[in-house]
Amino acid sequence: MTRGGLPALLEAVLDVGTDLAPHRTLQRLVEHAAGLTDARIGVLGVVDPGLGRPDGPHGTPDPDPGPGTDSAPAPDPGAPDPGAPGTCPYTGLYTVGMTEEDRRRVGRLPEGDDPGGRSFLGVPISVGAEVFGHLYLTGKRGGPFTDEDLAVLRVLAAQAGIAIGNARLYETARQRERWIEGAAAVTTALLTGEPAADALVTVAERARLLAGAAAGVVLQPTTGGGMEIVAASTPHDPDDLVGTAIAPGSPVLEQLLGGQPVFVEDSATDPRMTTPVRTRFGPSMMLPLRSGGKLIGTLALPRRRGGRPYTPVERQLASAFASQAALALVLADARRDRERLAVYQDRDRIARDLHDLVVQRLFATEMMLESTRRRAGDAPAAGLLDRAVDELDSTIQEVRTAIFALRQPPAEAPRSFRGRVLRETDGAAALLGLRPSVRFTGPVDALVTGPVADRLLAALRGALAGAHRHEGVTAVGVEVDAAHELPDGRPGVRLTVTDDGTGDDGTRGTTSTWSSPR
Structure with a gap:
């Protein structure tokens, strides 16, 4: 010294x-x-x-x-x-x-x-x-x-x-604090009403920032047994990552399905990695998102090529974050289901009120006007009463159509014509007390679209509302024929609704038909 x-x-x-x-x-x-x-x-x-x-x-x-x-x-x-x-x-x-x-x-x-x-x-x-x-x-x-x-x-x-x-x-203590705060922020964000797609992006984004990763992606199981990237967060455009899939039978997938995380030193050279985007990444973590023993997704956090490998502490903290994120996603789904159920219940209550109160009063008023018209001797007065009765009858039909619409789920409506028809008939079953039978002829989803589909669905709602007015209805049938030929030879589509109830005029059984060019 x-x-x-x-x-x-x-x-x-x-x-x-x-x-x-x-x-x-x-x-x-x-x-x-x-x-x-x-x-x-x-x-x-x-x-x-x-x-x-x-x-x-x-x-x-x-x-x-x-x-x-x-x-x-x-x-x-x-x-x-x-x-x-x-x-x-x-x-x-x-x-x-x-x-x-x-x-x-x-x-x-x-x-x-x-x-x-x-x-x-x-x-x-x-x-x-x-x-x-x-x-x-x-x-x-x-x-x-x-x-x-x-x-x-x-x-x-x-x-x-x-x-x-x-x-x-x-x-290490600071890292734990950051990951815990990040998990809490994700849980708060997911439980404040974010749509499902935005919730997954939130998880990917927060995890990427915490891990110092080049990308954060969330994968979910596909119907074919593989996994697909459904949400991604990168400093640049993440669109080229979304849609990338892991094929069924992949060693990585087998490990994830078993509930085990996958840690990769170099994504570009590891033989277990098979996706086409692997060449741009180096060290990576793939963490299972599990709930109730079921794999609901995977959180992947790859770093850039040549990046620093993940330490044991980082792996542990990221795994804990993934577990918390999986729970938050499940809770968010449950919350959305509860909110959706509350909306359904509220719409059902409105529909019942309309049916039990408004429609009955309108129908009673129509009966009084009809009785008054029969007693009226003056022709002009009788004509005015006829028009009033017709207006009330149209109003009743429109209110009942609105009741049927209220019976339908307000979100995630089907886009195909077949699905929309089935949705209408399923909603009508609650008021009719029975499920209408439905038959399709021809490729309806391919041929019935746009304004034609909208007009036929409006007609279907009106016919189902009319069937509800009939007494003693025990069967209702709906048929859609996409291969129908119009009288002038043009291709068209035909909707037919039948019921076996008794109409206002006392006849038993009603058939309503609508045709339209395609």
């Missing part, structure tokens, strides 16, 4: 151990080490455990290297670059007394004894049982390194290991 003695060492120990930022701690460590030992050059290399640790001349130095042991990467102008094959896999380099060119050329650890004997000094930096990095000094001013220099270096390295361990704990 050549500068400041023990007070300087204590000051350095305190300085190294009081900062929770790892990068600043490591830079201060190498600066203090060089200053206390009067070394011209200091190098601190951080080892990536995922790439393996240097071994022998390329590995972990002897845990107790003597002052005469060459255990440092000399800034040799002829040394290979760190990324070259066979070089020390440093993921971070902190230096004193080196130029950028020197830093780029730090490579292999020197082999054998240095002629100077004590010209290099090196110690490992350990965090618990893990070797985190290596600290090397060279170029001591005024002579070779001493045992006292080695002791100083060991004290600093031990303190740095403690500081790095504390910094890791602090960073």
